[in-house]
Amino acid sequence: MAGAHPQVLQALCNTNLLKTVGYGDDHFTSEAKDKILRACELEDGVVFFLQGGTQTNKTVIDRLLSRNDGVICCESGHINVHEAGAIEADGHKVLPLPGTDGKLQAETIRKYVDDFYRDDTNEHIVRPAMVYISHPTEFGTLYSKNELEAISSVCKDYGMPLFIDGARLAYGLASDATDLTLPQIAHIADVFYIGGTKCGALFGEAVVSRHTDLLPRFKSLMKLHGALLAKGRLLAVQFLALFSDDLYLKIGHHADRLAMKMKDGFARKGYPPFIDSHTNQQFFTLPNELIDRLSKEIGFELWGPRGEQSSTVRFVTDWTTTDQDIDTLLTQL
C-alpha cells in the first residue's frame, strides 16, 4: 500500500491552511456531498463521510437494524469473516447464507426470509431485516444489473434495505465486465458506499443513500461509534479530488487493465485464475515453490491456509501498479 493518489494528496496540501469549522459542517463537505449526489444522478439523498470500511459497515448496519434484527450476507462477506466481530459487537447477528464466488443469489435470500416468516416459532429466531452485499465482492467478482435488481426486488418484498459495500467500487465501475453505472447502483441500493481508502484516497468512504430519512441522526451515531472525524473536511477534500476529472474511474480503469493483463499472463503460463475476477483482485493457485520465490520480491498474500504442495494467493493492483510491475511478475513465472 502506498499513500494517496498524487491529485488527492495535492488537494489536501492546497487546502491545508484554510480554516473551517469541524465535524463535517464545513463548505468542502457540502460541496463534496453535492458533487457525489450529482455523480449518482440523485436529486435527493444524503451523503456521509467515514474513515474506513469496517467502521462504515458497522455504523450503517447499526442504524438500519433494530435491536433484535439481523443482517443477511454471503458466507464470505467481509462483515462475517474479517471484521473481528464488529457487527456482533453492536448486538446484531450476522446471518450468513451460501453464495457463489462471493456473490449472493436473490433466490437464496428469498427462500431464507420466506422460511423465516412462515415459521410459527420465529419469535425465537433473529429476523432477517436487511441485506449486505459487496460489489466488487471479496473475490473480485461483480453482480450484473439483473442480479442486483433481483436482490433489490426481494428486499422490497420484505421491507429490507439493501446495503452495498463499495470498498472497491472504482474497480467495479471501471471493469470491462460490468453493466452497472454509478447512478444505477445509487438507484438500486438503499444505502451504499463509495470506497476511498482502497481507491486512491489516504482514507475515507462516502456513504450514499437516495432516501433522506433512512439514516436518522446519523452524525450522532457516527460520533457514538468514534467515526466522526474532527477535521471532517479532510474526507470531503479527498472525495472532491476523486470526483474531479474522472479520477475515480481512471484509477479503477488503470488497476483493472493491469489486473486483466496479469490474469492473461498467468493463464498463458498455465495458471488459470482460481476465480474469474474482472477487477483489481486476482487469485491464483500456485506451487508453493513458486510462491516462495515470488514473495521475495513482490507483494501479494496467501488466501487461506498454505497447502501441502500448492496454495492460493491474491494479487492486488492499484494506481501505483505499473505495466512494468506486471511484466516483471510475469517473467518470473
Place this chain on the structure above:
Amino acid sequence: MAGAHPQVLQALCNTNLLKTVGYGDDHFTSEAKDKILRACELEDGVVFFLQGGTQTNKTVIDRLLSRNDGVICCESGHINVHEAGAIEADGHKVLPLPGTDGKLQAETIRKYVDDFYRDDTNEHIVRPAMVYISHPTEFGTLYSKNELEAISSVCKDYGMPLFIDGARLAYGLASDATDLTLPQIAHIADVFYIGGTKCGALFGEAVVSRHTDLLPRFKSLMKLHGALLAKGRLLAVQFLALFSDDLYLKIGHHADRLAMKMKDGFARKGYPPFIDSHTNQQFFTLPNELIDRLSKEIGFELWGPRGEQSSTVRFVTDWTTTDQDIDTLLTQL
C-alpha cells in the same frame, strides 16, 4: 407443558410462608448449593440459580468471553438458532461449526481453532475462546464419555472453557445409552448447568462450575442481565426437591422409558426415527395426512418447514406422560 412435578410444587407450598432474605442469600440457597455440589462429587465449586435456558446461556457466555472473543458451537446449537440473537445481543459472535446429529466432534473444533491461530491475519477475525455444547443435544443425541473428554482436551490445549447446556440433562443422565454420570460431567465441563425448567421444575437452571474463580462477580452480572430472582429461594427450594429421593433421575428415567417405547412403536409401524435419539425427544418423518390427523388430539410440533408430502415432527415426553398416552398415540398410527 404442565407446571412442576408435584413433589417440587409441594416443596414450594411447604416453604411459602417462611421469610428469608432475598436475592439468593438465604439458607435454602446455601443448602441447595451444597446438595448439588455433593451430587456432582465436587469438593470445591460454585453453584448459581437462574430462571431459564436462554438467560443462563447468555449470562454464562457473557462472563466467559472477553469483548472480542467468540463462542464455538454446533450449527444446530440452541444459541445459534433459537435464542433470538441473545448471545450477539451481548456483543459476542457465535461461531457455528458443522456437526452430526447435533453433536460437535473434537477434531472439528481443533481444526478450526488451529487454523485461527495459524492465520497471520487473525487480528481481523473473532478469536474462538470457549466451546458450547448441549447434552442431550437439540436432537436428543448424547455425547459419550470419550467424546466429551476429547472435546475437553482440545479446550484445554487452547485455554478455552467448555460449557455444557444441560437444559435436558435429566434425560441424558437417565438414558439407557449414556456412559456419563453427573459427577463425570461436572469434572469434565468447566461450567455446565442442570436444567430444571424442562425436567420437573416450574422454572430454574442450576449453573455449576468446579472452578471457584471462573465466574467472578457473577451475581452482579446476573443482576445486569435481569437474571437475579428477587425471591431467589424459590429456585433453591425446587432444586432441593429435585435432588431429594433421586427425583431428578426418576423424572429422566420415566420420560426416557416412554420415549423408547414410542420409538419402538413407531418403528414397528414403519416409521423409523429421523434421528436415533435415546432421550425424551423423538423425531419422525411422517406423511402430512397422518400429521394432520394426529395433531387433532396429541401435542407435538413440526420440526422445520412442512414438506410437500411428508414432514418431520418432534414428540417430547416428560414426567406427565403416561404409558396410556403412548399406547393411544401408537394405536393411531
Place this chain on the structure above:
Amino acid sequence: MAGAHPQVLQALCNTNLLKTVGYGDDHFTSEAKDKILRACELEDGVVFFLQGGTQTNKTVIDRLLSRNDGVICCESGHINVHEAGAIEADGHKVLPLPGTDGKLQAETIRKYVDDFYRDDTNEHIVRPAMVYISHPTEFGTLYSKNELEAISSVCKDYGMPLFIDGARLAYGLASDATDLTLPQIAHIADVFYIGGTKCGALFGEAVVSRHTDLLPRFKSLMKLHGALLAKGRLLAVQFLALFSDDLYLKIGHHADRLAMKMKDGFARKGYPPFIDSHTNQQFFTLPNELIDRLSKEIGFELWGPRGEQSSTVRFVTDWTTTDQDIDTLLTQL
C-alpha cells in the same frame, strides 16, 4: 420475604397439572391479558408478562430507545443506581436528573430536553428520548395526578414515551394519599408495569401499553433478553389470581395501613419519618444503638452507609405483616 400470597399459590396449584403450549401462547395468558386490560379500562392495548423488575425495565427501555438515545430518570431511580448497569449493558445511557424525595418534576425534564434541542452541538450528546419514573418511587413517595399529567405533557411535546416502573404499584394504588387510579395511570403512561414480585406473586411483572404498536416484536426481544418464560402461563395464572376479588388492591391496602400505623408509632416515640412516605416503605433515622437492638429480632435494612451516631433505615410491610408485628416493633422503640 415470603413466597406468594396464598390465593396466588393456590391458583398455581390448581392449574399445575393442566397442559398448555409454552411461551405465553396459552389461554391463561390470553385471559390474564384481557382481565388486565379491563382493569385498566383500556379498549385496546398490549400486555406482556415478565419475571422481575430489572428484567422488565431493561427489556422495555431497550425496545423504546433507538441506538443513540438515552432515558431520563431521577438520580435516585432504580435503573440508575441499583440495577448493576442493566440499561447501559444494552448500550443505552441513563440520563439522571435531580429530583425531590425520589420524584422528578415536569419542569426539570422540560428544561433538560429543551436545552438539548437548543444546543447546536447536540450531535455529540445523547438524545433524551424517553422518561422513566417509578410510582411509588424508591422512597415510597407518590406522584399526584397533576404531576403525572404534567410529565406526560412534556413527554408528548418532545415525542418521548413515558414509562412508569410499577414494581410496587399495589401500594401506590391503595395509598390514602393518592388521587390516581389504575385506569388513570394506564391512560397517562405510554408503557407501565404492574408489579407482581413485590405485591403478592412469587414473581412476575405485567407490562401494559395503551399503544398497540409501541412495542413491536416484543416477545422476540424478550427472548433475546432471556426474559421469555418457557411456562409463560405461570405468570398469567398468578396475575389472574391477583386481579380476582380485588386481591391486588387488598394486598396494597393491608400493607399501607400497617405502614401508616408504623409511621405514626415512630413519630409518637420521637422518630419522625426521614421521608414522608404514604406507602409500604418507611424510612427513619435512628440511633445506631437502637438499630443494633432492633436488628436482633426484626427484618429491616440500612438505607445508605451507617453513620457515626445514627443511620437511616428502611422498613417494608407486605401481605405477611401483621398488626402484632407492628405492635411488637413499636414497643421496642
Place this chain on the structure above:
Amino acid sequence: MAGAHPQVLQALCNTNLLKTVGYGDDHFTSEAKDKILRACELEDGVVFFLQGGTQTNKTVIDRLLSRNDGVICCESGHINVHEAGAIEADGHKVLPLPGTDGKLQAETIRKYVDDFYRDDTNEHIVRPAMVYISHPTEFGTLYSKNELEAISSVCKDYGMPLFIDGARLAYGLASDATDLTLPQIAHIADVFYIGGTKCGALFGEAVVSRHTDLLPRFKSLMKLHGALLAKGRLLAVQFLALFSDDLYLKIGHHADRLAMKMKDGFARKGYPPFIDSHTNQQFFTLPNELIDRLSKEIGFELWGPRGEQSSTVRFVTDWTTTDQDIDTLLTQL
C-alpha cells in the same frame, strides 16, 4: 480548524509513494512506537495509533473494563457529556463524580469506591473499576504532579487502572503552570494517549501504556471498533514528525503563549477569565452584544447556553494562531 502543521503534512508527502504493508505492521509504525517510548522514558511498554479522541476513549475503556464494571470520571468529563454515549454503547456505565474546574480530586474517588466496597448490596451496583481523567481537562485546567500521584495511589489501592485522555496533551506539557513532564505522566498513568488531532496532526492519537499486558489483543479490538486504519503508517508518519525537533512541544508552547496573552488582554479590558486556564483554551463571560460583534470576524464558540445578558464563550489557540490574531481580537474588546 486548519489541516496539519506543515512539517507533519510534509512528512506525509515525503512518504506518500512508498509502499508498506497495512494495518500498522509497517516500519514507520515500529519507528514511531520506539520514538514515543523513548520520549516517555519507558523501557518497556506498548503504543497503538488510533484516529480520534472518542474512538480512542471508547476502545481503551472497552479493553480495560469487564462486562459489569464502570468507569469513574469527572461530571464534566468528555466521555460523560460529549461523546454521544460512546462508552455506554459498548455496555459500560460511566460513573460521574463532582469535580472542580474539570478536575477530579483523589479523595472524591476514594470515598466513592470505598463506599461501594463497604455496601453489602453492591452486587446491585456497577463496580467502579477504572478512572478516566483528561489532562488538560475540558476546561483547560491542569493536574499537578502531586494531584496525579494521589489519584494514582487511590487507583492502586483498589486495583483500578488510571487512564488519562491527552487529546490536548501538548498544551499541558508546554504550559507555564505545569510541573509534569511527559515521562512523569507516562510513569503515573496506566494508559494514556498523546493527542495528535488537536495538536498539529491531520488526525491521530497515540495510546501509550507502560504495561505490556494491560491491553491484550488490542489491535483486534481496534478492528472490532472500526478503529484500525488500513494505511496505519499514516498515523505513524505524523507522530514521527511531531516527535522530531521537539515539534510537539513547540506547537504547545506557541499556542499556550498566545492563550496567556489573550487572557491578560481580556483581563486588562475588564474580562477576567471564567476559569483560570493556563493552556490553549480560554473561557470568558462576555456581554451578548460583544459576543455578537466579535463573532462576525473571529472564530470561537458559546460554552453552554446563551444567557439573557451575557454568556460564556471559549477561545482556542493552536499552531495557526498568530500574535496578530490576538492583537486584532483584543482591540475589538
